[in-house]
Amino acid sequence: MTEVQAYAFGRGDTQAPIMLSGLDRLAEKLGRRMRALIEPIAGVRPHVAVQDTRVIEFGAWSADVPAFCSLSLYRMLPLKGQMMLCLDAGMISTLVDCFYGGIGNRPLPTRGEFTPTEDRLIARLADSIAARLVDTWTDILPLDRSLILRESGIGYAAAAQPTDQMVLQRFTVSLTREQEWPIDILFPLSALRAVEALTGTSLPADDEHRDPVWQTRIARRMRDIRLPARTVLARPNLSISDLMQLKVGDVIPVTIGRSLPLIVGNRIVAHGSIGEQDGRAAFQIEKLAQETDQ
Numbered sequence: 699m700t701e702v703q704a705y706a707f708g709r710g711d712t713q714a715p716i717m718l719s720g721l722d723r724l725a726e727k728l729g730r731r732m733r734a735l736i737e738p739i740a741g742v743r744p745h746v747a748v749q750d751t752r753v754i755e756f757g758a759w760s761a762d763v764p765a766f767c768s769l770s771l772y773r774m775l776p777l778k779g780q781m782m783l784c785l786d787a788g789m790i791s792t793l794v795d796c797f798y799g800g801i802g803n804r805p806l807p808t809r810g811e812f813t814p815t816e817d818r819l820i821a822r823l824a825d826s827i828a829a830r831l832v833d834t835w836t837d838i839l840p841l842d843r844s845l846i847l848r849e850s851g852i853g854y855a856a857a858a859q860p861t862d863q864m865v866l867q868r869f870t871v872s873l874t875r876e877q878e879w880p881i882d883i884l885f886p887l888s889a890l891r892a893v894e895a896l897t898g899t900s901l902p903a904d905d906e907h908r909d910p911v912w913q914t915r916i917a918r919r920m921r922d923i924r925l926p927a928r929t930v931l932a933r934p935n936l937s938i939s940d941l942m943q944l945k946v947g948d949v950i951p952v953t954i955g956r957s958l959p960l961i962v963g964n965r966i967v968a969h970g971s972i973g974e975q976d977g978r979a980a981f982q983i984e985k986l987a988q989e990t991d992q
Contacts, residue, residue, distance in 0.1 A: 718750075718865075721865065721867065721890075722748075724835065725748045727834045728748075728830055728834050728867075728869075729746045729747075729869055731834070732827060732830065732869060732871070733745075735823065736793070736823075736871060739793050739796065740792075740796045740797070742796075744872065744873050745871070745873075746870070746871055747872075749868040749869070751865060752865075753866070754863070754864055754866050755861055755863060755864070756861070756863075756864050756884075757860025757861060759864060760852045763784060763852045763882075764787065765851055765852070765853070766810055767786060767851065768784070768786075768790060768812070768849075768850060769782060769848065769850070769851070770783045770785075771783075771845075771846040771847050771848075772843055773842075773843070774832070774842070774843055774885075775842040776839070776841075777839075777841065777885070777890070779885070779888065780846060781831075781883065781884065781885055782882075782883070783824050783827060783828060783881075783883055784880075784881070785820060787812070789879035789881075790812065790819060790823075792873070792877065793819060793823075794815055797819070810850065810851070820848065824848070827883075828843050828845075829843065831843075831883065839893055862887075863888075864886060865884065865886075865887050867882070867883040868881070868883075869882075925962050925963065926962070927960055927961065927967075928961050929959060929961065929970075929972070930959060930961070931954050931958065932955075934951070934952050936950070954972070956971065957970070958970060958971060960981060968984075968985065968987055969983075970982045970983040970984045970985070
């Protein structure tokens with residue numbers, strides 16, 4: 699007999715949005731930045747693995763979340779709904795232990811709230827991760843981040859209904875082979891549907907892949923390049939007959955304008971006036987040229 703399973707139309711895996719590949723690339727960038735955030739706290743270089751972005755019902759996700767954890771809810775305007783950041787309680791306790799000189803092997807007691815020191819670390823780490831997330835989205839869609847609340851259990855944060863579809867970005871953090879904790883970021887699927895065309899496009903190259911030493915050297919060399927600058931005092935008009943009759947001693951009347959152009963190459967970079975400084979002719983810049991100036 700064939701086993702029959704319930705199916706809700708529009709909620710199957712085949713309905714996964716095309717924006718997931720773009721979100722995977724954003725997650726790769728965010729994962730590298732998470733590593734840089736956690737390393738100075740842990741005192742060792744952590745391993746941060748990025749899992750594939752997927753669509754999951756909020757009820758299915760929350761069923762796997764420990765009853766005691768750190769939940770931070772943010773509003774990410776102009777995205778609709780709330781972004782949820784979930785940090786494992788064991789990871790928080792271990793990072794606090796490492797930060798104060800421990801080796802991260804202190805057992806986690808059974809409890810239902812964080813210590814004041816752990817609360818401070820949660821605020822620092824969660825806000826930093828949210829800020830880096832905003833940075834990774836900058837070239838796609840500028841986001842305005844604001845904290846809504848923090849809680850220490852999934853039951854206290856009514857962020858969504860159990861049947862609501864969420865987009866899950868999961869990162870696994872490990873300091874040793876025996877330790878591994880998840881960091882979950884959830885967006886409402888409906889919020890990302892509105893910007894699917896943006897997240898599905900090609901993303902610009904990550905600035906972290908650029909070589910800062912090479913960029914510094916290029917910038918220094920660029921500052922040493924010299925370009926000829928000139929100005930035009932007047933542009934008198936002569937007829938062909940006058941031009942052909944010119945001879946030594948002729949005087950051509952000209953009118954020097956009040957605002958003269960300073961030209962570098964074939965581009966006007968400023969306007970100013972002619973004067974004298976230390977016995978030499980000089981050009982005083984009075985106004986920088988606009989981009990529309992030719």
